[in-house]
Amino acid sequence: MTPQPRLSSGDHAALHIRRLIFDGELRPGVRVPQDEIAQTLGFSRIPVREALIALEREGWVTIEMHRGAFVNAIDADTVRDHYELLGLVHGFAATRALRREGPALAERLGAIARRMAATDDPVELEDLSTRFLSTSVDAAHSPRIKVVLRAMSALVPGPFFAEVPAAADVEKRGVAAIMRAVRHSDATRTAEEYLRMMRRMGDKVVEVFHARGLFDAAA
Amino acid sequence: MSRRLSGERLVRRSSGEDAARYIQRLIFDGELRPGARVPQDDIAQALGISRIPVREALIALERGGWVTIELHRGAFVSVLDEQGVRDHYDLYGMVYGMAVRRAVARAGGALEASLPDIVASLRSATEPGPFLDLVNAFHDTVLSAARSPRIEVALRALSGLVPGNFFQLVPAAMQVERAGLTRIAAAVARRDADGAASGYLDMMRRQADNVVAVFRERGVLPADERVTA
Numbered sequence: 289m290t291p292q293p294r295l296s297s298g299d300h301a302a303l304h305i306r307r308l309i310f311d312g313e314l315r316p317g318v319r320v321p322q323d324e325i326a327q328t329l330g331f332s333r334i335p336v337r338e339a340l341i342a343l344e345r346e347g348w349v350t351i352e353m354h355r356g357a358f359v360n361a362i363d364a365d366t367v368r369d370h371y372e373l374l375g376l377v378h379g380f381a382a383t384r385a386l387r388r389e390g391p392a393l394a395e396r397l398g399a400i401a402r403r404m405a406a407t408d409d410p411v412e413l414e415d416l417s418t419r420f421l422s423t424s425v426d427a428a429h430s431p432r433i434k435v436v437l438r439a440m441s442a443l444v445p446g447p448f449f450a451e452v453p454a455a456a457d458v459e460k461r462g463v464a465a466i467m468r469a470v471r472h473s474d475a476t477r478t479a480e481e482y483l484r485m486m487r488r489m490g491d492k493v494v495e496v497f498h499a500r501g502l503f504d505a506a507a
Numbered sequence: 508m509s510r511r512l513s514g515e516r517l518v519r520r521s522s523g524e525d526a527a528r529y530i531q532r533l534i535f536d537g538e539l540r541p542g543a544r545v546p547q548d549d550i551a552q553a554l555g556i557s558r559i560p561v562r563e564a565l566i567a568l569e570r571g572g573w574v575t576i577e578l579h580r581g582a583f584v585s586v587l588d589e590q591g592v593r594d595h596y597d598l599y600g601m602v603y604g605m606a607v608r609r610a611v612a613r614a615g616g617a618l619e620a621s622l623p624d625i626v627a628s629l630r631s632a633t634e635p636g637p638f639l640d641l642v643n644a645f646h647d648t649v650l651s652a653a654r655s656p657r658i659e660v661a662l663r664a665l666s667g668l669v670p671g672n673f674f675q676l677v678p679a680a681m682q683v684e685r686a687g688l689t690r691i692a693a694a695v696a697r698r699d700a701d702g703a704a705s706g707y708l709d710m711m712r713r714q715a716d717n718v719v720a721v722f723r724e725r726g727v728l729p730a731d732e733r734v735t736a
Contacts, residue, residue, distance in 0.1 A: 295626040311558045345663060346658065346660055347657060347659070347660045360656070365654070365655070366655070367657055369605075369609070369655045369658060372605060373657055373658065373661050375603065376601050376602070376605060377601075377661075380597065380598065380601060384594070418664075428594075429590070430589055430590065430591065430594045431572040431585065431591055431611070432572060432594040432595045432596070432598055432665065433594060434572070435570065435571060435572045435664050435665065435668055436598055436602075436661050436664050436665060437663070438570065439570070439660055439661060439663070439664030440606075440657070440660065440661060440664075448602040492619065
């Protein structure tokens with residue numbers, strides 16, 4: 289693995305550990321092997337330690353003094369809560385953005401939405417989806433929204449629509465519904481559509497986690 | 508929880524957390540103005556700690572939107588505006604609203620049993636210290652009934668805008684909180700999740716009005732600024 293240019297070593301180590309958890313290589317309750325991870329990535333232990341502090345804040349691991357970091361169990365409620373929060377916060381961002389920009393926002397989002405509808409490539413869809421979401425978040429001009437979203441690191445590390453193929457359809461339909469509300473400058477409905485899309489997304493991710501056996505130890 | 512509305516609770520803190528609170532305090536007291544460079548050496552010296560925990564504090568504060576770290580240049584105090592304060596409390600209201608919905612769905616009766624006592628004690632509490640403890644107990648009860656680590660993550664990210672005892676620094680907030688929590692508890696007693704959630708949102712929006720007023724008074728926000736809600 290080569291660190292990507294914009295990730296710090298700590299970010300990189302965190303992503304690596306989340307990947308190990310998602311792949312079922314680090315099961316709930318297991319102690320995170322810090323030395324091994326440092327060695328695999330060619331880092332010192334310091335960025336691994338930083339990564340664990342960040343992961344604890346995000347709820348992935350629990351650090352016990354003098355004992356190490358242990359992987360937390362994840363359950364279907366946790367996954368659903370994650371997407372519920374994303375739906376609420378993105379919906380809020382969109383209402384703020386609509387108020388600031390109105391029709392100009394509809395136009396910019398519409399251009400992205402059209403490209404989303406047209407693509408079958410999971411990587412392109414993810415890229416466009418990120419852009420769709422960040423357009424409203426940026427237009428909202430709200431540092432607090434960014435703070436919360438930054439804390440809600442993705443549950444699925446790596447290419448989302450490749451890992452959760454059923455999510456592509458949810459995304460496209462959801463974005464189409466959001467666009468209908470945005471074009472009517474209907475802030476309340478826009479927020480509701482974000483929430484609805486994210487809830488459906490959560491259901492699809494629950495299915496994938498279930499199929500991967502990631503809930504087993506949490507039962 | 509004290510991690511939410513403020514933090515005058517007795518918890519063991521690392522020197523990084525101490526440094527973070529100290530810096531927040533300097534910002535809130537107007538000693539570090541928006542745009543100012545954070546004097547890391549002075550702070551380390553004032554607290555009798557090394558620069559490493561000060562550095563940790565700044566990383567945490569950057570995540571919280573309080574400062575911006577510029578490579579090789581240092582950390583600079585972010586500019587806070589009224590909309591930022593209002594967004595903060597709107598987000599609080601939404602996330603707590605979600606927590607109380609989950610709590611009603613997941614707690615199976617335990618919640619209805621414990622909130623009325625807290626609300627009754629709130630009616631007679633007049634000192635900011637005990638008042639804050641009761642408020643924290645109320646929010647803690649809701650959060651633990653919600654059983655949601657993700658909600659806790661989101662709330663931790665939204666660390667308080669007001670350092671120290673919220674009710675000490677924002678006196679008008681006690682009345683708002685007392686009325687708000689009474690309404691939320693009543694909705695929970697009816698198992699009215701929507702009513703409880705909108706109770707949280709309304710209460711937090713009113714608190715935002717109070718905080719904006721205090722920030723204006725202290726010069727943390729410019730006095731003439733107006734944002735349409």
